Amino acid sequence: MEQLNKTQSQRLPFLIGVAGGTASGKSSVCTKIMEQLGQAEMDHTQRQVVAISQDSFYRELTPTEKAKAQRGMFNFDHPDAFNEDLMYETLQCILKGNKVEIPSYNYCTNSLDFENMLVIYPADVVLFEGILVFYFPKIRDLFHMKLFVDTDSDTRLARRVPRDINERGRDLDAVLTQYMTFVKPAFEEFCSPTKKFADVIIPRGADNTVAIDLIVQHIRDFLNNRSLYGSTGNMSLFMNLDLSSGSSGAMAGDSACMRILC
Ligand SMILES: Nc1ncnc2c1ncn2[C@@H]1O[C@H](COP(=O)(O)OP(=O)(O)O)[C@@H](O)[C@H]1O
Numbered sequence: 001m002e003q004l005n006k007t008q009s010q011r012l013p014f015l016i017g018v019a020g021g022t023a024s025g026k027s028s029v030c031t032k033i034m035e036q037l038g039q040a041e042m043d044h045t046q047r048q049v050v051a052i053s054q055d056s057f058y059r060e061l062t063p064t065e066k067a068k069a070q071r072g073m074f075n076f077d078h079p080d081a082f083n084e085d086l087m088y089e090t091l092q093c094i095l096k097g098n099k100v101e102i103p104s105y106n107y108c109t110n111s112l113d114f115e116n117m118l119v120i121y122p123a124d125v126v127l128f129e130g131i132l133v134f135y136f137p138k139i140r141d142l143f144h145m146k147l148f149v150d151t152d153s154d155t156r157l158a159r160r161v162p163r164d165i166n167e168r169g170r171d172l173d174a175v176l177t178q179y180m181t182f183v184k185p186a187f188e189e190f191c192s193p194t195k196k197f198a199d200v201i202i203p204r205g206a207d208n209t210v211a212i213d214l215i216v217q218h219i220r221d222f223l224n225n226r227s228l229y230g231s232t233g234n235m236s237l238f239m240n241l242d243l244s245s246g247s248s249g250a251m252a253g254d255s256a257c258m259r260i261l262c
């Protein structure tokens with residue numbers, strides 16, 4: 001684990017997984033949660049809530065794979081593209097209250113950036129977001145709370161195209177080729193089926209202020225009442241909210257439903 005630097009601390013965090021398709025709004029949801037908790041402007045060494053991207057755990061590519069990636073011909077949406085073991089070890093370190101260092105990800109070069117390491121200080125709440133954070137069973141089992149950002153695929157594609165061109169150094173042809181060849185099929189095969197593991201499904205992502213308010217309230221309750229939470233981080237009472245019909249039954253497959261741990 002050369003990429004990890006550890007410093008023991010007493011703070012054992014509440015770990016929240018945030019999954020969803022590409023450009024569904026996972027990062028925006030994390031940012032909103034942090035803003036509402038007054039964390040976004042805070043010095044990162046002092047934050048009670050931190051967000052980490054699964055993209056920091058892409059495995060390094062061979063020169064041949066990198067050449068393919070530049071043409072939109074490498075599958076970054078397949079589980080094999082990630083370093084599962086490092087992801088698991090890092091989350092375990094975080095859960096033990098350690099400080100860790102992880103590389104940032106450079107989408108223009110399709111590589112991890114070890115020159116710009118992100119230092120993750122011990123925090124009370126850690127958000128871990130990415131397309132496949134619920135795919136790997138042993139990683140999925142580490143989360144105390146699981147959120148799935150459910151934004152329709154047209155909207156996601158309409159957001160991904162300008163983002164990849166303007167922020168990730170791509171051209172239109174490569175973005176569309178990659179989307180049709182890899183991103184869309186992999187979403188259907190690997191990402192979408194993980195929605196069933198979510199405790200809370202957030203339709204429309206960061207625009208869904210009701211869902212975000214409820215999640216933020218849950219985090220506040222956790223921070224204020226840590227001693228009431230068991231070793232799993234969950235309180236024993238479960239409350240099901242179905243925002244679509246007003247009934248109390250929750251269905252993880254129904255994008256208008258939310259199941260809140262409270
Ligand atoms: N509610 C929204 N309305 C408009 N654009 C949005 C919204 N949410 C996200 N975006 C834009 O869509 C792109 C992807 O959002 P992001 O939060 O980074 O998604 P993800 O982390 O799932 O890839 C970004 O360019 C972001 O600015």
Ligand SMILES: O=c1ccn([C@@H]2O[C@H](COP(=O)(O)O)[C@@H](O)[C@H]2O)c(=O)[nH]1
Binds near residue numbers: 023069106110
């Ligand atoms: O070098 C890379 C690495 C990843 N991608 C694409 O990124 C998304 C995941 O990021 P989101 O922020 O969740 O969209 C994934 O769909 C990969 O296809 C890439 O294009 N190049």
